[in-house]
Amino acid sequence: MINPKFPIIFYGGDYSPDQWPEEEWMKDIELFKQADINIVTLPVFSWAKLQPAEDRYDFEWLDKVMDLMAENSISVCLATPTAAQPIWMSLKYPEILPVDIEGRKRTPGKRVNFCPNSKKYREFASNIATKMAERYKGHPALAMWHVANEYGTYCYCENCAKAFREWLKQRYGTLEELNRRWNTAFWGHTIYDWQEVIPPSKLNDDDTCYPAIALDYTRFMTDSNIACYMEEYNAIKKITPDKTITTNISGYIKKLDQFKWAKYVDIVAWDNYPTPYDDISTVALKHDIMRGLKDGQSFMVMEQSPNQQNWQPYNVLKRPGEVRLLSYQALAHGADTVMFFQLKASKGGVEKLHGALIPHAGHEYAQKTRVFQECAQLGEELNKLNGAFLDARFHSKAAIIFDWDNWWAVELSSGPSKDLHYFEQVNKYYKALHRLNIPLDIIKPTSDFSQYDLIIAPVLYMTKPNVADNLKAFVSGGGTFVSTFFSGIADENDNIILGGYPGELRDLFGIWVEEFDALIPGKTNELSIYRPFGNLAGKYECGLICDVIHLEGAQAIAGYEKGFYAGKPCVTVNSYGKGKAYYVGTDPEDSFLIGLFQTLCKQKNIFAPLADIPDNVEVTQRFKDEKAFTFILNHNEFAVNVNLGQDNYFDLLSECQVTGDYSLGAFGAAILERREAI
Numbered sequence: 001m002i003n004p005k006f007p008i009i010f011y012g013g014d015y016s017p018d019q020w021p022e023e024e025w026m027k028d029i030e031l032f033k034q035a036d037i038n039i040v041t042l043p044v045f046s047w048a049k050l051q052p053a054e055d056r057y058d059f060e061w062l063d064k065v066m067d068l069m070a071e072n073s074i075s076v077c078l079a080t081p082t083a084a085q086p087i088w089m090s091l092k093y094p095e096i097l098p099v100d101i102e103g104r105k106r107t108p109g110k111r112v113n114f115c116p117n118s119k120k121y122r123e124f125a126s127n128i129a130t131k132m133a134e135r136y137k138g139h140p141a142l143a144m145w146h147v148a149n150e151y152g153t154y155c156y157c158e159n160c161a162k163a164f165r166e167w168l169k170q171r172y173g174t175l176e177e178l179n180r181r182w183n184t185a186f187w188g189h190t191i192y193d194w195q196e197v198i199p200p201s202k203l204n205d206d207d208t209c210y211p212a213i214a215l216d217y218t219r220f221m222t223d224s225n226i227a228c229y230m231e232e233y234n235a236i237k238k239i240t241p242d243k244t245i246t247t248n249i250s251g252y253i254k255k256l257d258q259f260k261w262a263k264y265v266d267i268v269a270w271d272n273y274p275t276p277y278d279d280i281s282t283v284a285l286k287h288d289i290m291r292g293l294k295d296g297q298s299f300m301v302m303e304q305s306p307n308q309q310n311w312q313p314y315n316v317l318k319r320p321g322e323v324r325l326l327s328y329q330a331l332a333h334g335a336d337t338v339m340f341f342q343l344k345a346s347k348g349g350v351e352k353l354h355g356a357l358i359p360h361a362g363h364e365y366a367q368k369t370r371v372f373q374e375c376a377q378l379g380e381e382l383n384k385l386n387g388a389f390l391d392a393r394f395h396s397k398a399a400i401i402f403d404w405d406n407w408w409a410v411e412l413s414s415g416p417s418k419d420l421h422y423f424e425q426v427n428k429y430y431k432a433l434h435r436l437n438i439p440l441d442i443i444k445p446t447s448d449f450s451q452y453d454l455i456i457a458p459v460l461y462m463t464k465p466n467v468a469d470n471l472k473a474f475v476s477g478g479g480t481f482v483s484t485f486f487s488g489i490a491d492e493n494d495n496i497i498l499g500g501y502p503g504e505l506r507d508l509f510g511i512w513v514e515e516f517d518a519l520i521p522g523k524t525n526e527l528s529i530y531r532p533f534g535n536l537a538g539k540y541e542c543g544l545i546c547d548v549i550h551l552e553g554a555q556a557i558a559g560y561e562k563g564f565y566a567g568k569p570c571v572t573v574n575s576y577g578k579g580k581a582y583y584v585g586t587d588p589e590d591s592f593l594i595g596l597f598q599t600l601c602k603q604k605n606i607f608a609p610l611a612d613i614p615d616n617v618e619v620t621q622r623f624k625d626e627k628a629f630t631f632i633l634n635h636n637e638f639a640v641n642v643n644l645g646q647d648n649y650f651d652l653l654s655e656c657q658v659t660g661d662y663s664l665g666a667f668g669a670a671i672l673e674r675r676e677a678i
């Protein structure tokens with residue numbers, strides 16, 4: 001792995017010249033230059049054009065594109081085209097096409113439509129990757145590599161079943177161990193021969209009736225996709241060892257364990273497509289997850305739309321100023337690039353109505369469009385920033401634990417409530433801290449906790465080996481830990497940890513959860529604060545899950561108002577060594593969490609970079625070479641005033657010295673530079 005440091009903020013995105021006559025290319029490039037585009041990603045979906053038959057290749061058109069880019073000082077993020085194999089390949093080698101969870105063999109015609117365990121696919125993919133690396137290794141336009149596109153196929157074919165059995169042998173060694181870990185005594189599913197291991201299937205209506213198998217299959221699919229990707233990575237690395245290699249993570253991040261995946265990319269890259277329903281904190285959280293994947297290393301926004309998409313149920317236009325704001329939001333959270341899907345709108349195909357820099361109206365009208373003008377302004381600004389904060393880091397004292405195994409297990413679990421969604425719960429806690437503009441990292445349950453004073457683990461259902469010890473060491477050393485209902489319940493194979501909930505965390509929290517109630521939609525309870533606790537007083541609505549808690553050394557902060565458990569504790573705190581462990585045994589309204597974190601952050605001396613920030617204004621800080629860069633983002637559709645206090649800053653965007661009251665327009669952004677007091 002290399003740790004890439006980009007020379008500039010890469011600004012550009014996906015471009016498909018092969019969908020257009022050659023005469024158009026130079027006209028496209030002229031427009032790119034006018035928008036200060038400095039990188040294009042290609043040829044993401046051009047495998048069929050590059051390899052028209054098993055023994056025939058056509059690279060000449062790509063040579064021309066590469067040369068044109070170099071002549072015009074535009075870098076290329078060179079993509080292997082392996083996300084969409086040619087139809088001839090799928091027909092000649094049917095093993096390449098995946099089988100879905102309903103047992104249906106897929107037909108050619110989609111993309112990301114290959115079995116990750118197909119030897120033939122891997123062979124063809126690493127072969128074209130090798131050919132491209134050999135051909136373009138010294139090319140002046142080659143900036144970096146982009147392998148395939150948005151991996152994520154889950155395949156259930158016979159090859160995958162065989163590979164799964166091998167994967168299980170590696171993991172468990174013997175059938176006895178497998179049966180023990182999967183608790184196959186349940187419903188008489190004892191396995192006497194490895195051949196009896198059958199991948200999950202919806203043919204039996206419910207693929208989750210054996211959560212332990214479903215969970216391992218999910219892990220196995222992460223490993224299968226990584227192995228598939230690594231064949232290309234290794235092929236390219238051998239030929240261009242100094243070039244950055246990555247692949248872009250889909251914004252729907254659930255399918256593959258990205259913490260695992262991140263070990264195999266030189267830089268994390270993801271595709272940011274917020275829905276109109278997303279809170280600003282949801283986008284911020286995903287950016288922070290991306291930054292967390294490689295322990296705080298900068299990441300790439302490989303794709304975002306310059307305007308609407310085509311694939312959402314309602315493809316809302318980006319409001320004037322919104323694409324700029326979203327771009328600065330990405331940089332504010334640790335991205336070092338701003339890239340689009342796409343630079344030119346296709347004239348046909350499923351994405352024909354997707355937003356682009358160059359619209360269907362064509363070259364002569366492009367510059368008259370709102371989208372082009374906004375992108376060109378952004379390009380000019382990014383250019384002027386001159387990479388000032390590239391590779392700058394965060395200094396967070398608070399962190400949220402995020403874990404893919406846990407995510408899958410919570411949502412594979414039959415019970416307690418179908419409305420319990422892990423990402424939503426994490427987002428809820430993140431949102432409260434985000435409203436307070438507290439700098440936050442996203443970490444694994446097994447991360448090194450030593451730099452943090454406050455750690456939050458919403459719904460930490462699964463305690464994998466060493467996790468409880470890691471948390472206990474953190475708290476006994478003086479840390480503050482917050483967790484919630486449905487935590488400490490299961491081990492890494494989804495077996496309940498016996499002896500009382502929350503299992504291994506019981507002494508840390510000083511409580512015993514006897515049972516948990518799931519509330520049906522529309523039903524709520526109330527939690528009432530026993531005696532004012534920092535910013536918390538009075539009553540707050542709660543619901544979804546209500547734990548029935550016995551105190552075993554902890555103190556109750558709040559109790560329930562209603563139901564047969566009225567008067568019993570639902571929020572508790574326990575002193576453990578030098579620190580404190582807080583347990584929130586229900587799903588409270590947002591204002592409770594804001595009050596809780598105002599209190600805990602004050603106790604732990606954790607502050608926002610600026611005080612008294614208006615609602616819907618985001619503030620983050622990146623640090624580099626004794627300089628602090630403060631990003632202020634106004635997500636309101638109206639102007640706001642931000643008080644910068646007595647300090648003097650230089651705003652890199654308006655290029656002015658600023659201090660005191662600072663006005664930010666609707667969707668406005670500022671990047672304030674200040675030397676740190678040394």
Ligand code: GLA
Pocket residue numbers: 149150250271273303305309310341351354
């Ligand atoms: C994804 C893909 C792109 C494109 C965009 C459209 O993220 O990676 O190829 O399809 O969506 O929004």
Ligand code: ZN
Pocket residue numbers: 098099115116117118155156157158159160161
């Ligand atoms: Zn398969």
